[in-house]
Amino acid sequence: MNIEKLLKGDKRTLARAISIVEDGDTSILRKIYQHTGHAYYVGITGPPGAGKSTIVGKLTSKLLERNKTIGIIAIDPTSPFSGGALLGDRIRMPGLATKEGVFIRSMATRGSLGGLAQATKNVALLFDAAGMDYIFVETVGVGQVELDIAEVCDTTVVALVPESGDSIQAMKAGLLEIADIIVVNKSDRDGADRIVTELRFVSELRDKSQGWEYPVIKTTAREDKGIDKLISLIDSHEEYLNNTGSFEQARRQRIKLRMQELVEDKIKNHIKKEVIKPEVMEKLVEKIYTREKDPFQSAEEITSSLF
Amino acid sequence: MNIEKLLKGDKRTLARAISIVEDGDTSILRKIYQHTGHAYYVGITGPPGAGKSTIVGKLTSKLLERNKTIGIIAIDPTSPFSGGALLGDRIRMPGLATKEGVFIRSMATRGSLGGLAQATKNVALLFDAAGMDYIFVETVGVGQVELDIAEVCDTTVVALVPESGDSIQAMKAGLLEIADIIVVNKSDRDGADRIVTELRFVSELRDKSQGWEYPVIKTTAREDKGIDKLISLIDSHEEYLNNTGSFEQARRQRIKLRMQELVEDKIKNHIKKEVIKPEVMEKLVEKIYTREKDPFQSAEEITSSLF
Secondary structure, three states, X not given: OOHHHHHOOOHHHHHHHHHHHHOOOOHHHHHHHHHOOOOEEEEEEOOOOOOHHHHHHHHHHHHHHOOOOEEEEEOOOOOOOOOOOOOXXXXXXXXXXXXXXXXXXXXXXXXXXXXXXXXXXXXHHHHHHOOOOEEEEEOOOOOHHHHHHHHHOOEEEEEEOOOOOHHHHHHHOOHHHHOOEEEEOOOOOOOHHHHXXXXXXXXXXXXXXXXXXXOEEEOEHHHOEOHHHHHHXXXXXXXXXXXXXXHHHHHHHHHHHHHHHHHHHHHHHHHHHHHOOHHHHHHHHHHHHOOOOOHHHHHHHHHHHHO | OOHHHHHOOOHHHXXXXXXXXXXXXXXXXXXXXXXXXXXXXXXXXXXXXXXXHHHHHHHHHHHHHOOOOEEEEEOOOOOOOOOOOOOOHHHHOOOOOOOOOEEEEEOOOOOOHHHHHHHHHHHHHHHHHOOOOEEXXXXXXXXXXXXXXXXHOOEEEEEEOOOOOHHHHHHHOOHHHHOOEEEEOOOOOOOXXXXXXXXXXXXXXXXXXXXXXXXXXXXXXXXXXXXXXXXHHHHHHHHHHHHHOHHHHHHHHHHHHHHHHHHHHHHHHHHHHHHOOHHHHHHHHHHHHOOOOOHHHHHHHHHHHHO
16 A cells, blocks of 8 residues: 555555455554544434435545645535445546545445444545545435544534425434524525525524534525535634634544554454353353343353453 | 442432443443343334334333333434324323333434433333343334344335335335334325235235234324234244244344444444544555555554554
8 A cells, every 4th residue: 555645545446445445454444544634524414315415526526626636525425436336426526536536435324333433534634635625425314323423523514405394304413403504405495495594493492502503504505506605604613613612623523533443443353263262152141031130140250251 | 329229120220220231331231231132122103103112111000001011212303202203292192101110211313323212122021131022122213223124123124105206215215124014104195095905015025034024004003903913923933932942042143233233333342442543543544645555554554463
């Protein structure tokens, strides 16, 4: 692996580095870590059909015009970036992937969710080291992955559509809790003004002491409407984070969480391999199944023997 | 805590036991564990508005008539059982909670999701020990919680509605992968036959070697239509599991996973308290923040010192 080429943003080297890291070899991450910390992380989340990919695509085009470099991570199964769109959405993303200064990576949404969030963070580190100015992470819905990923993003954009009930669903799903900016996309449809009003109302109900109240804007990404405004809001949020010291504080907090995760992972692996060996586990399961033992006492016994 | 009263299903004792367990004291679980293993676990999941609570309510009423006892755990924020319904759904559940032989517990959906799934399993154990014949677990959407909970349920019922696109959404969300029975509820609405056809088509595409092909039925739970059929399908699935040995195998597998979880949890706590003490962590974070160290190497150092 040619680290120099990676740091210069060479696409083929980057692609190879990602494959290696995804296969579980983190040695590259150790080498490049000192070159990270420059990229600005933006999360884009929302229900399927909200036009998240179109927003990301338009943002990317605009930022390219400003000579910025962009890494896109798509973990939304409905995103054309991740190859998951069923209805030919791919047509709406003409050739972004082949442009200079853009790198797109899609991640599988199945399998271990903890693993997915970690893999996303690792790919983001590679993008960061490769000199990307912006890293966009596109996710769908709101599950643990979205929450985990919101945690690593400097700015989280929640995209909704005007359809009735969307604001209530978003609220219930906890989307508004992670939103720094709310976009009502496809705002040429009926009901856009109503949902904007509702969302602003909810915003005002929130605890003011947090400092940043999420702005709510209308976009029609497909027609490029509102995208400049969205970029300027992302800039404003970045400025806000910097001015209040929240930026550094949040990044320190992320390092702490990442450390805990990494240590926990290593210990989990160690337990599976060394502590509860398959044959020991099998005997234990049998005793618990027949109610000769209980799982709580058994877990206690195993761990107390460890430390 | 009067364990005898708990085992007899005394509601007040059960309520107190749940509170104690939720506060983190698992000593009751150790005492009652030998009396568990008799209840049949049924998960009900699906998108908001699919009528899951109504289905659970109707199932419960029917099973009560058959002299069965039922524990309901609601972790769906839109469920009237969990007190989360915004639009007066509560009216549709008249007095189920006060009936003899029924116990309802709602769980918060915010906060640690891992914690939520564990708490659900603990409450289910208490229900089981208290002599409940059936335990219904109602969850919304499909996130890690739903997957975790499907894992502990003997039968998972996925509830959908006829609205267009629902089958594709369900497929994308992975709902069909965990379904043992699919219910198209509110089937008096347009499109019910179409979605049933689609879902049966998908069912046929699946790997036949799995043995059990999920049946797809129409219900209109509010009018009590299809509920008897649903109960007989749950019975059939239970019979299928017993005849094929899958029942015992699955329960052993659950014990194994639970053991791993419990051990991991204990170790995580130990790490937070003893291994990475706050002051050590703080220094480490600072070094990683300034890129003097990297998190991967640091995690390695911590864990290798442990074992």
